[in-house]
Amino acid sequence: MNAYRVSQDALRRFIEAVFINECLPPADAATVAALMAEADLQGSDGHGVIRLLPYLKRLRAGGINKHPKIRVVHERAAMAVVDGDNGMGHLVVTRAVDIAIEKARSAGVAWVGTRFSNHAGPASLYARRPLQHDMLGLYFAVGNANHLPPWGGTEALLSTNPIAAGIPAGDEPPVVLDMATTVAAYGKVKALAKRGEPMPTGWMVDRQGEPLLDPKRSNEGFLLPIGGYKGYGLALIVGLLSGTLGGAAMGRDVIDFNADHVSVTNTGQAILVIDLAAFGDPAVFKQAVDTLVRDIRGSERMPHVERIWLPGEQSFDKRRKHAQNGIPLAPALLDELDALAAETGVTPLARLAPT
Template identity: 65%
Template sequence: MPDTVAAAALRRFMAGIFEAAGVPAADAAQVAGLMAEADLIGADGHGVFRLAQYVRRIRAGGMNPRAVPHIVEERPASALIDGDNGLGHLATTLAARTAIAKAKTQGVAWCGVRGGNHAGPASLYARMPMEEGMIGLYLAVGSANHLPPWGGLELLLSTNPIAVAVPARHEPPIVLDMATTVAAYGKVKVKAQRGEAMPEGWMIDRLGRALTDPARANEGLLLPIGGYKGYGLALIFGLLAGTLNGAAMGRDVVDFNADDTSVTNTGQAILAIDIAAFGDPEAFRDRIDALAREIRGSERLPGVERIFLPGEQSAATRARRAIEGVPIPPQLRAQLDALAAELGAPKL
């Protein structure tokens, strides 16, 4: 059974590791907080699991530990942020905060990122406008290509996720966070570390046969959601989050799982929608509550105990882990201990 660690202890540990790797204290704390939040909501492939990989890229020169993300193009309802090849969480947070500020005066705002890096789960950034009473939408180009065009074999697309966060009044917010592939590649990496098999339907080999051994993932192809429709979504999301911003797309995407030295130039995009620009925000929240109750209370198939709305299970996981702690499997604990020893930082 995995040990559990309180989120506050996890944040302190990760911040200390980043500082030991040369990241300024304020940036280290910000990124550690977002990574701990990823673990709290159950996005186990995007939190402390990624710490060693980020540090490895910093030490190999593939990521700038002292980056200063900044706006390079700006209009009243839009902005383009250059991440300065730093930790992806910093540039994406700047994009979200900029979009929120602009949406307060313009009603809606779209901000893109170039020169970024892997930034964790999509929902972290869609939630930022939501926490200001807005609707948030996030798109990204994944940090490695694992998806071919529909009917092809060359890996030209990534998991290219989308997240949308919608506030309610009394009900939990509706938060959709999904990859355009059946499974995000981070879930494959978690399965590999834990020595667990993948379910059929996540990946196929190059002959079209089911691939369930995550240790052989580099031999296979992720499957898109909904067949050719998922391929189309991955392409369009990549155009909006990558190509539009001058970020990597297609063959330009660097596999940050295998390459620690190349600049990834990862792209992301944030849309913030001020509900007040379209009507009474409180009336909108009431309508969301009513719709959530309608869906949850609708007729179920035999054997189905409950109908969930997007985000409910993550919210339940967060509430539980806030009390019980974040589970840290033995293999991950050993990796983190070795990382702390290597950097001369306190262990978790």
């Protein structure tokens, strides 16, 4: 069976209706739904509508505060710490990025961290937000479940702890890097399990260090860090910056939100925003980025390599294709969403946007 395709707008409206049905304030439901649909639009299918049911489990169990009072608890000219009051992570991080953008206008640079946040979707969504203001963004987060042991160990004390960067360009697409500090993000493991596909060798190993290929057995092993011990070190630093520094959970304090729907996760994220105007004419910077992008893309290729890609180009291409042709949803996921529509009484996707 081929994947079902749905428009971004239909997906957004479906998600929004489900959240409103779960008593999220309409404005909050709209914000979260828009970001989740955008995640699927750019091909981040491990962080889009596939997360709707897990979010609902936490909302229904009281693990997420439906009416948070998100507030700044520490602040100076170029920094702030935002307490999310255990609200939806999308709301908390959006507030943090907005504060960082405003502070960067006057200070030139701003660092804003979060505590008592929750899972917020793909990191690149937030690193991209400063781009429209001629600013660049660097985003860091503590993952919402530990899947990575320290190098040589067997106790999972670290998570995928992602890094994202959004660098504006001129005529070229922006350079947008979004990467876990593990070889693959755990959301990709979930997406493969939903599609019934195996994991590639090198994503996970079992407790004896042997390759683990079945995503449905992922709880029997560990994700592998990028670059061996270097990736382990990077995951640790990202966690210290985005978690420990702002008073959020790290190490043994991290709650596995896949298994525990009640406990407060105290998730931490951080955004660093830099105003290009603080360093000179933004147009000059963006022209230089364009030149570098074209030099890299046009550089000599190895045999059998059709194209050299820049970070973010493939997501940019998926945004364009999915906007034209619809966002693909796996049949198993669509079945879950249809069942959810019947349970909650919201209009099913098939009626919002027929195939």
